[in-house]
Amino acid sequence: MSKSSRYNGEDIWKNSVEKINSELFTLTYGSVVAQLCRDFGNNYNEVNNQLDKMGYNIGLRLIEEFLAKTGVRRCSTFRETAEIISKVGFKIFLNITPTIENWSSDGKSCSLIIIEPNPLTEFVELPIVGDPKINKELWYSQILCGVLRGALQMVQLDVEVGFVKDALRGDDRTEMRLKLNRVLKDEIPAGED
Amino acid sequence: MSETGQPATPVATQSPPATHSIPSTTEKSQGSSVNSQVSQTSAKSKNSPKSQTIQFVSFISRNDKPLYIQSFGLVSSTSSESDSSSSPSFDAENANKFLKYNFLSHMALDIFSSPASLSMREQQSHSAEAASGVLLLFIQDEIAVYGYETNNGLKVVVGISNSPSISESNSHRNIKNLFLDIQKCYLRTICNPFNNLGSDVDINENETILQTPTFDTNIKRIVNRWNEL
Numbered sequence: 525m526s527k528s529s530r531y532n533g534e535d536i537w538k539n540s541v542e543k544i545n546s547e548l549f550t551l552t553y554g555s556v557v558a559q560l561c562r563d564f565g566n567n568y569n570e571v572n573n574q575l576d577k578m579g580y581n582i583g584l585r586l587i588e589e590f591l592a593k594t595g596v597r598r599c600s601t602f603r604e605t606a607e608i609i610s611k612v613g614f615k616i617f618l619n620i621t622p623t624i625e626n627w628s629s630d631g632k633s634c635s636l637i638i639i640e641p642n643p644l645t646e647f648v649e650l651p652i653v654g655d656p657k658i659n660k661e662l663w664y665s666q667i668l669c670g671v672l673r674g675a676l677q678m679v680q681l682d683v684e685v686g687f688v689k690d691a692l693r694g695d696d697r698t699e700m701r702l703k704l705n706r707v708l709k710d711e712i713p714a715g716e717d
Numbered sequence: 718m719s720e721t722g723q724p725a726t727p728v729a730t731q732s733p734p735a736t737h738s739i740p741s742t743t744e745k746s747q748g749s750s751v752n753s754q755v756s757q758t759s760a761k762s763k764n765s766p767k768s769q770t771i772q773f774v775s776f777i778s779r780n781d782k783p784l785y786i787q788s789f790g791l792v793s794s795t796s797s798e799s800d801s802s803s804s805p806s807f808d809a810e811n812a813n814k815f816l817k818y819n820f821l822s823h824m825a826l827d828i829f830s831s832p833a834s835l836s837m838r839e840q841q842s843h844s845a846e847a848a849s850g851v852l853l854l855f856i857q858d859e860i861a862v863y864g865y866e867t868n869n870g871l872k873v874v875v876g877i878s879n880s881p882s883i884s885e886s887n888s889h890r891n892i893k894n895l896f897l898d899i900q901k902c903y904l905r906t907i908c909n910p911f912n913n914l915g916s917d918v919d920i921n922e923n924e925t926i927l928q929t930p931t932f933d934t935n936i937k938r939i940v941n942r943w944n945e946l
Contacts, residue, residue, distance in 0.1 A: 647909050647910075649929070649931055
């Protein structure tokens with residue numbers, strides 16, 4: 525299964541994905557983050573929240589495109605889900621393949637390690653001199669967490685995603701923690717019984 | 718401290734204020750160049766066959782505003798005989814050198830805009846020379862000053878200590894690569910989204926944008942790598 529999904533990811537990336545200039549992407553994302561920081565007056569927790577919300581909205585729609593391009597069928601275990609995310613999902617949208625490590629004993633949470641170079645952070649340096657707390661509070665790539673949360677919610681998985689380490693902060697690597705809370709049953713909309 | 722200008726042994730601090738010892742051996746054998754890359758700790762100026770070291774790098778904006786200058790090879794008191802106050806003669810020497818490099822950068826500006834060099838550059842662009850764009854501006858005080866103007870008008874000036882044996886096309890290509898590396902380094906720093914630019918300051922004129930320690934270390938790394946070639 526793992527081999528075939530990796531092959532799929534590479535194949536789809538090569539053939540049926542429209543690409544844009546990576547520097548344009550990096551600079552655009554950088555401007556977004558920088559502008560958010562200015563707008564919120566350096567309240568980085570709020571910036572993180574906003575990035576997460578933006579990512580969430582993106583994820584809700586991104587999952588449709590993902591399913592359309594890949595035709596991946598329902599995963600039976602969360603492990604499979606994580607593998608598909610890293611080998612196919614990240615691959616076809618960002619052309620990176622994070623590695624998965626640190627599975628918890630119940631198989632419900634794992635770490636995604638984003639290998640350098642991270643396309644979102646190509647030229648970025650956090651301005652520690654200007655504002656030291658940025659190093660402790662801002663998660664630069666927070667939008668990715670939101671994307672995962674939104675996308676997985678649309679396939680009935682309620683997850684929590686957050687950053688644990690970030691190379692921009694000086695850590696040795698960039699690590700996200702992905703945790704499955706529960707599988708959502710299709711709920712009847714409120715108001716109907 | 719960049720190794721290139723530092724004297725190899727404490728004794729050598731008494732040597733004449735040439736920033737490095739130009740060895741009498743300037744053979745460019747391939748064998749010795751391999752050795753000099755392997756033995757990192759040995760003094761570069763002794764073993765490297767090229768014996769050209771970069772003395773300074775400076776950036777000037779399109780409106781002739783100086784943006785940045787970093788000099789290398791400043792003599793420093795060696796760590797083995799360190800005293801808390803470095804002797805005043807060293808400081809004066811470093812200050813003089815730094816001033817000299819500033820002056821050389823300013824002189825370079827005159828050459829950039831002089832009609833003679835403009836016509837020279839036009840000539841170069843006609844002859845499909847690989848080293849188009851890089852000009853040897855002038856040689857002064859044993860330092861050969863090269864200049865390169867980017868498409869945006871940014872001028873990069875590099876001073877290289879003169880070596881008696883410069884083979885034309887080979888060193889031209891190397892110098893062209895050096896300028897490209899420096900330009901790439903500049904671009905990386907410019908593209909940092911957290912630059913905190915005021916909206917009214919043109920990015921090409923902003924004087925503080927390059928004054929970051931990361932930029933310093935990156936330029937130093939490029940220089941050291943080039944010196945080892």
